[in-house]
Amino acid sequence: xxxxxxxxxxxxxxxxxxxxxxxxxxxxxxxxxxxxxxxxxxxxxxxxxxxxxxxxxxxxxxxxxxxxxxxxxxxxxxxxxxxxxxxxxxxxxxxxxxxxxxxxxxxxxxxxxxxxxxxxxxxxxxxxxxxxxxxxxxxxxxxxxxxxxxxxxxxxxxxxxxxxxxxxxxxxxxxxxxxxxxxxxxxxxxxxxxxxxxxxxxxxxxxxxxxxxxxxxxxxxxxxxxxxxxxxxxxxxxxxxxxxxxxxxxxxxxxxxxxxx
Numbered sequence: 466x467x468x469x470x471x472x473x474x475x476x477x478x479x480x481x482x483x484x485x486x487x488x489x490x491x492x493x494x495x496x497x498x499x500x501x502x503x504x505x506x507x508x509x510x511x512x513x514x515x516x517x518x519x520x521x522x523x524x525x526x527x528x529x530x531x532x533x534x535x536x537x538x539x540x541x542x543x544x545x546x547x548x549x550x551x552x553x554x555x556x557x558x559x560x561x562x563x564x565x566x567x568x569x570x571x572x573x574x575x576x577x578x579x580x581x582x583x584x585x586x587x588x589x590x591x592x593x594x595x596x597x598x599x600x601x602x603x604x605x606x607x608x609x610x611x612x613x614x615x616x617x618x619x620x621x622x623x624x625x626x627x628x629x630x631x632x633x634x635x636x637x638x639x640x641x642x643x644x645x646x647x648x649x650x651x652x653x654x655x656x657x658x659x660x661x662x663x664x665x666x667x668x669x670x671x672x673x674x675x676x677x678x679x680x681x682x683x684x685x686x687x688x689x690x691x692x693x694x695x696x697x698x699x700x701x702x703x704x705x706x707x708x709x710x711x712x713x714x715x716x717x718x719x720x721x722x723x724x725x726x
Contacts, residue, residue, distance in 0.1 A: 534682060536642050541686040544635035547628050548693035555700045558625065560590035562711040569596060570718050578603055591621035591704065592711045599715055607720055614712050621708060625701045632697070636690045643683020650676025 565588055572581040578600055585597035598617040602610040654673060 534646070534679060537639050537646075537679065537682050537686055540635040540639040540642070541689065544632050544639075544686075544690040545693070547631050548690065548697060551627075551629060551632075551697050552693075552700070555625065555697065555704065558590045558704060560588060560592055562592045562707050565593060565596070566711060566714055566718070569600075569715070573718070591618075591625065591708055594621060595708065595712055596715055599712075599719065603719055607716075610719055611716055614716060618708055618712050622701075622705050625704055629694070629697060629701075632690055632694050636687050636694060639686040639690070640680070640683040643680040643686075646679030646683075647676045650679065 565584075568584050569581045572584050582597055582600045585593045585600065595614055595618050599610045599614040602613040651673065654676065
């Protein structure tokens with residue numbers, strides 16, 4: 466009897482364990498199916514992908530037409546290259562003219578013209594270059610030194626404005642290329658309307674949109690270059706004004722030295 470109970474207990478425990486295992490397996494399968502359904506639902510939902518600035522610019526560039534858009538962008542690149550070069554040159558040309566005048570006057574009192582010329586040679590900028598030219602001609606008289614300072618001052622002013630006209634050209638050229646691209650795009654839009662034989666709002670709107678992209682790009686390029694152009698002009702005006710004032714002060718110092726002699 467005990468053996469029979471033991472056998473029945475063993476069979477019952479095995480049956481219970483098998484049923485429990487089947488329940489677990491069924492629950493696992495149901496959970497897996499639920500996850501699959503949820504994943505499928507997530508895939509079915511539209512995913513909004515934020516378009517980056519680089520991709521947006523690339524799209525607009527292609528829509529505007531590679532030919533005219535490339536020419537407008539080329540104007541921007543060349544104009545910025547010249548503008549940056551001018552800004553660096555003007556930054557290097559800037560100097561403390563008052564300190565230079567004081568050093569030259571002190572050198573003339575202590576070591577004469579040669580020491581003053583050495584100070585000008587070791588100082589960068591148009592003011593020092595003009596001073597050096599005046600000191601080179603001081604032995605020929607104050608009138609010759611004055612003419613040398615005035616003439617070389619004009620040369621230095623021209624060097625400050627070198628290649629600046631190209632920036633002005635690109636400022637005028639960029640919007641004109643944009644307008645030309647717009648006109649050609651409008652012509653292409655009307656050609657599509659003629660081929661379709663009907664005025665479709667989609668064709669008209671799409672053609673005008675693509676055509677106006679070049680105009681907007683050209684105007685943006687012109688605005689950017691105009692800002693750099695005006696900044697450079699203001700720097701040049703400041704340097705030229707400082708050059709003229711310093712030249713007058715230098716002539717006064719040279720005249721005073723000549724009178725003392």
